[in-house]
Amino acid sequence: MPPATVDLSPGTDLGARVAAVRADVTRLHGELVRYGLVAWTAGNVSGRVPGADLFVIKPSGVSYDELTPEAMVVCDLDGALVEGDRSPSSDTAAHAYVYRHRADVGGVVHTHSTYACAWSAVRRPIPCVLTAMADEFGGEIPVGPFALIGDDSIGRGIVETLEGHRSRAVLMAQHGVFTIGSDAKDAVKAAVMCEDVARSTFLAHQLGTPEPLPAEAVDRLFERYQNVYGQGTEGDPR
Numbered sequence: 001m002p003p004a005t006v007d008l009s010p011g012t013d014l015g016a017r018v019a020a021v022r023a024d025v026t027r028l029h030g031e032l033v034r035y036g037l038v039a040w041t042a043g044n045v046s047g048r049v050p051g052a053d054l055f056v057i058k059p060s061g062v063s064y065d066e067l068t069p070e071a072m073v074v075c076d077l078d079g080a081l082v083e084g085d086r087s088p089s090s091d092t093a094a095h096a097y098v099y100r101h102r103a104d105v106g107g108v109v110h111t112h113s114t115y116a117c118a119w120s121a122v123r124r125p126i127p128c129v130l131t132a133m134a135d136e137f138g139g140e141i142p143v144g145p146f147a148l149i150g151d152d153s154i155g156r157g158i159v160e161t162l163e164g165h166r167s168r169a170v171l172m173a174q175h176g177v178f179t180i181g182s183d184a185k186d187a188v189k190a191a192v193m194c195e196d197v198a199r200s201t202f203l204a205h206q207l208g209t210p211e212p213l214p215a216e217a218v219d220r221l222f223e224r225y226q227n228v229y230g231q232g233t234e235g236d237p238r
């Protein structure tokens, strides 16, 4: 869809949906800061515009303090700029690849959060040794391939790795975390929870060797959390 044919003016239905996602994605970047997941500008959130082949993402190199809904950029699913004054985040191609290949994904987050990065640096999946991890991720948080920015290889690595897992988070080898969600808020929640369990399990490994939870317990915890508490992103059984 060439940009010229897209009418995003505020009076249109599509324009209103874009504006809502712009506001959401702006607010959610503040959550990355609040939860200590980012240093400088190294982290980004995107959100799919419901009912359109578009997503809203952070502009490249803009500090979190300066982000406003107007500063966000709108891209098509090839990662091409559709609306915005600045260039999109350098991770836009990876986000776009995920949206193109996963119709169920409404939000994508990327961070270099400290403990998750430590696991990714040694290319070790985060083992499922805590009930909270079984609830949220349904198993281990896997490691994806080492891939450099510049083509589809990061996006492909995210999609291919998550295909075999219930996890909404993937540790891209020697790089950082990508998370997916039903919307941008859900993907941010996954990024926050990923760093939380990365920290707890790192500490557990200093004390000894934690045993992975039995598969049956993981299944029961995951089903219960997703089905009983998973109706809204606010759900928290603990």
Ligand SMILES: [Zn+2]
Pocket: 110, 111, 112, 175, 176
């Ligand atoms: Zn990165």
